[in-house]
Amino acid sequence: MPTATPTPPPIVVEPPLLNVEPGKTVAGRINSALGDVTSTVADATVATAVVDQAQRVLYVTGVKVGTTTVTLTDTRGVTRDVPVRVAYAAGTVADETSLRVTGNPTSTDYLREAIVTAVTRAATARIGATVTVAPDGIPLRGDLKIDDRLELDVPVRISGNGYLDVNGSTHVSVENTALPTIQPSRLLVSDYPERLTANGVLFTARLDRTQAQRFLYYHYNPGSEPARRIVLVARNTSNAPATVQMIDGSAGPGPNEMEVGHLSTKRFLVREARNEGQVLTIAAGATTSLVVHPLPPQSVVSGILQLRLVSGDPLELALVAQDAMAMDEAPGDTSQLLSGGAPHARGVYPVPSFVFERTYDVEGDDLDIPIGQLPLPNLRQGEALSGDYGVEQTLNVVIVNMTRGPRAIALYANPRGGRATGTFLVDGTLVQAHALPAFSRFKIWQETINAGTFRRIRIVTMPEGGSSYPLRLTFAPDDGSVPPGGPGSLIY
Structure with a gap:
């Protein structure tokens, strides 16, 4: 019986698709070809091609933006079509950049954000291209203490708008510099x-x-x-x-x-x-x-x-x-x-910060402190600042219990203009408020003050853009309402 003619092995090119910029040349390795290999370009106005017979390499040079095909043929007559795309690179990834930060210490979350910004700004992207730096791809191991340094390589991708994707990494040097806190004199x-x-x-x-x-x-x-x-x-x-x-x-x-x-x-x-x-x-x-x-x-x-x-x-x-x-x-x-x-x-x-020094006696009247109520005059021609947006408000309150028994005390937030969100640092602990309805009352802190003692508490807050201030903070006896973070509370 006649034997079947074996199928000749196909020509293989690695990579199978070639991307190249105008005026630049890329190479593809030719495998499984027999004898000399010829190349034919479908559109020579887009790219040109040359085969190095000894090295078995296809060299393609970009001429102008577009797509074409290079057809390779060996002495058996076996062919392989190689798609070619000619486009400009989306940009250039910076080899290195440096970053000086402050913080006691500088948190990992902030470092990630600052490094992403620094690496993105260091890259050069063409119009319409996007620089992508994945925060999770930044190899951080913890906070950065004052005077400490770190060195790391950050993966970067630049892509989009029909350009050739660019992948690389930027070496980043980070130093935590010791500087005092900033005390602004105006807003x-x-x-x-x-x-x-x-x-x-x-x-x-x-x-x-x-x-x-x-x-x-x-x-x-x-x-x-x-x-x-x-x-x-x-x-x-x-x-x-x-x-x-x-x-x-x-x-x-x-x-x-x-x-x-x-x-x-x-x-x-x-x-x-x-x-x-x-x-x-x-x-x-x-x-x-x-x-x-x-x-x-x-x-x-x-x-x-x-x-x-x-x-x-x-x-x-x-x-x-x-x-x-x-x-x-x-x-x-x-x-x-x-x-x-x-x-x-x-x-x-003229006033970027307010400080309230108050004393609250558990047997006295409730202590109300308005936030965002005093309009500030403009040192330039223009509107006064209603709502005190951007003005930091610090409350230093001494709670005094001179009675013979413990007293449960709470701090309440009460919007007086409209719906309002809030941020409060209560003795350094972050407490936040979802949008509180106008004239509602929600507990943002609670504690029992023992008989014959006093308690110092410090609250730092600021009226928030997009919300309707003023807002009233009230120290008063605990009314038994849901605690912060409890079911039905808008405080978290």
């Missing part, structure tokens, strides 16, 4: 125009070594508007470098204004308590973006920053609304500020 607020309908400069200020500053911004991009970003730019006009310490409590973008305002406040208060931030150097004559905050349509962003010029000459600050894909983050002409829409606060306010 800067940018909440006008709250609803953005144009690009331009939202706020300008000057940062010098005589006055540290707190800066609150809160802006909304309507659904009918293009994607934007909010950029805080620092310009160093001197011939010497400047160093800035910054605590960043930013949140968003997101569609829920109360959620964004709450998250921003929580991040700021927690980080400020730890002195957790970054130390940034601005080169002589340079302009640097301190914050780059994406703002897509139908979203709100909020930021609460604490800024101190550690060294160098004064810096010019500008908060700018830009197209999301703008090539340059520099603000341009800062003499004209955006305006329009309903009036909201924009200006400089």
Whole structure:
């Protein structure tokens, strides 16, 4: 009987698909071919191909953006089609970057966020491409103590918009620098125009070594508007470098204004308590973006920053609304500020913090402390600051029980304007409030004060963007209502 002719082994090319940039060359290994191999390009205007017969390698050079096919043929007549894609790389991953942080210590969560930001900013992405740094891929083992350092390699991916994906890693050096806490002397607020309908400069200020500053911004991009970003730019006009310490409590973008305002406040208060931030150097004559905050349509962003010029000459600050894909983050002409829409606060306010020193006698009247009730005058032309948004409020209360028996005491939150979220550091412990209905009363702390004793308690809070303040905090006898975190409580 006649024997069947064996099927010749196919030509194998590794990798089976070749991606190449215009003007660059890539190689593919040819296997299982017999004799000399010829190459034919379907569209030589997109790419060219050459076979190294001795090394059994296919070299493809990109000519212009597009796709084509290279057909390989050996002496048996066996062929293999190799798809070729010519496109530009999505960007360039930085080989290395450095990061100086503060914190006592700097928490792992903050380190992850700061490293993601630093590596993303160090990468160069083409317009429309996205830099992705997975926080879970950052090999951290714990908090970073003052004066400690760490070195790590962070995986990075740049992709999107039809470009060739770029995968790599950036070597990051992190140092925890010892610096004192920031004590701001005034509050800067940018909440006008709250609803953005144009690009331009939202706020300008000057940062010098005589006055540290707190800066609150809160802006909304309507659904009918293009994607934007909010950029805080620092310009160093001197011939010497400047160093800035910054605590960043930013949140968003997101569609829920109360959620964004709450998250921003929580991040700021927690980080400020730890002195957790970054130390940034601005080169002589340079302009640097301190914050780059994406703002897509139908979203709100909020930021609460604490800024101190550690060294160098004064810096010019500008908060700018830009197209999301703008090539340059520099603000341009800062003499004209955006305006329009309903009036909201924009200006400089003289009191960034309130401190209440109070005593509560368990046999006396309830102790009410209003939060966000005093409007602050504007040192510039513009609206007063109603609701005290961005103003930190510290309550130092001594609870006295001179009776013969223990007394159960509680602290209640009571919104007086409308629905309100809240963040409270109670003796350093984080307590949060979901959106509380107007004029409701929820317990945020409770404790029994023994007979003949007193108890000192410290509460730090701040009115939250997107919520309706004022809010009243009340020390009173425990009414037996659900404790914080209990079933039905909006406190957690």
